[in-house]
Amino acid sequence: MIPSQLLKGTLEGCILAVIRKKPTYGYEIAQQLAAYGFGRIAEGTIYPLLLRLEKSGAVRAELRPSELGPNRKYYALTDRGGEELAAFMASYAELTGAVDRLLADTQREDEEP
């Protein structure tokens, strides 16, 4: 299980990435994230996050009927959202670069006693 604190900030970028692949709706996003190995992301996390993204102009929402079940709110990435996704990927690379360098050093200490 990934602790919720570790997901902070990451989830927003990842949802942008999921939407970029193909416009989709909240419920399916949650399932995709689970399939990618994020674990179960609560509805109370997904939906407020999508509303934030819509309000900030990173995504555009469109209501469509579902063949089975209630209506779906499909989200598509805007240009602004594409820029945010690029910024996230850069920050994420910066973070993992720093962490990986540090953890590599931590490892090294074991090997040379």
Added chain:
Amino acid sequence: MIPSQLLKGTLEGCILAVIRKKPTYGYEIAQQLAAYGFGRIAEGTIYPLLLRLEKSGAVRAELRPSELGPNRKYYALTDRGGEELAAFMASYAELTGAVDRLLADTQREDEEP
């Protein structure tokens, strides 16, 4: 610059990793993190975090005089801290695994139009 939200949860594990390499004190930890590429971590972040770790039993503190400047509070990793570090590394690997799979898929869409 790494946004503060992305650091959440990560910093605690990384500080444990720094301390594991060699017992050290807050001020130097901040400098080491900056050197690894984390950017400048505010004092208001480092010191409360170290106090939390001490209170939780992950680290042990010892006050030592400095050759130059005020006293330093050296922190050393406890067994409990070592376990927490291992747990962090596992969670971190889980997270980066999921994100990397997702971002790889996002990339792939570009290549095959």
Added chain:
DNA sequence: GAGACTACTTTGTGATACAATATAGCTGTC
């Protein structure tokens, strides 16, 4: 009509990075 699955919303809570501020010792310079 009861349960299960789909699908979205809202409210309140907890964790945590950070800005700002305070304190204090040491060094060097003018």
Added chain:
DNA sequence: GACAGCTATATTGTATCACAAAGTAGTCTC
């Protein structure tokens, strides 16, 4: 000896965000 600048720690208040919980509502199967 006053002042700047670096070292070193602590505290207070704030903003952000993931989540639990509860609610609403549609479809399907038994």
